[in-house]
Amino acid sequence: MTNTRIGKLPPRYAFMLNPHSDVRLSKCPRCEKLTHLRKFALFIHINEWGPLALGKTCRYCSRCELIMVHKDELEAELAHGFSQFAPEMIGNEYMVLGTIEKKVWQAGLGGKEQLLGDTLKHVADFKKEYDLEYEPGGWYPADPGPRK
Numbered sequence: 001m002t003n004t005r006i007g008k009l010p011p012r013y014a015f016m017l018n019p020h021s022d023v024r025l026s027k028c029p030r031c032e033k034l035t036h037l038r039k040f041a042l043f044i045h046i047n048e049w050g051p052l053a054l055g056k057t058c059r060y061c062s063r064c065e066l067i068m069v070h071k072d073e074l075e076a077e078l079a080h081g082f083s084q085f086a087p088e089m090i091g092n093e094y095m096v097l098g099t100i101e102k103k104v105w106q107a108g109l110g111g112k113e114q115l116l117g118d119t120l121k122h123v124a125d126f127k128k129e130y131d132l133e134y135e136p137g138g139w140y141p142a143d144p145g146p147r148k
Contacts, residue, residue, distance in 0.1 A: 007043070007098050007123030014066045015096065015126040021072045023134055028061035028068075030130075035059040040067060041105035043123050046078070047093045049086070051116060053105050054078070066130070069096065098125040 005011070018025060028035050038060040044052045056077065059068040074096075082089045104122040108114065 005125050006120065007125045008121045009101075009124035011098075011127040012065075012124040013099060013126055014064060014128045014130060016066060016068045016130040016132055017071050017074075017096065018068060018132050019071045020132065020134065021070075023132070024070070025059045025068045025132075028064055028066060029132060029134075030064045030066060031061065033061060033063055035061050035068065039102075041100040041102050042069070042096055043098045043100050044078075045095050045097055046089060049089050049092065051119070053100050053108060053119075054081075055105060055109075065127075067099075067126075098123050100124075 016025075016029070025035060027033065036059075037057050039055060039057045040060075042054050042056050042058075044054055046052055054074075054077065056069065056074065059070075060066070061068070078094065079090045100119070101122040101124075104114070104119065108119075
């Protein structure tokens, strides 16, 4: 079996990207407990650009160790950042791959450059990724059978 992990640290946290702009996750979709805000250094791969470390305040359930990122907020932050130095990258496909240790991310903010191989020593992949499924409120027929 091949190793599909990217980071060298053991997998940590579960991850959920919320694609619904009208749904906010104040409660964990898994355990129904209240979530709180916590800052994470996310390791993101952007097509035609490469890896990027982004500090992002996310919803977090400490009980489930679940990081919840709202897609519209993440894309707005990426667009704002790329508008400064690479506007042609705005709208490119991306994938959140894991988290980076905060000290390494902060050192990068201070101008200390590292090679990708050195950075990957401080990246932890996600243990599990979840999709958010929800059914909007409203009236539904009792018998969802075929219509004429």
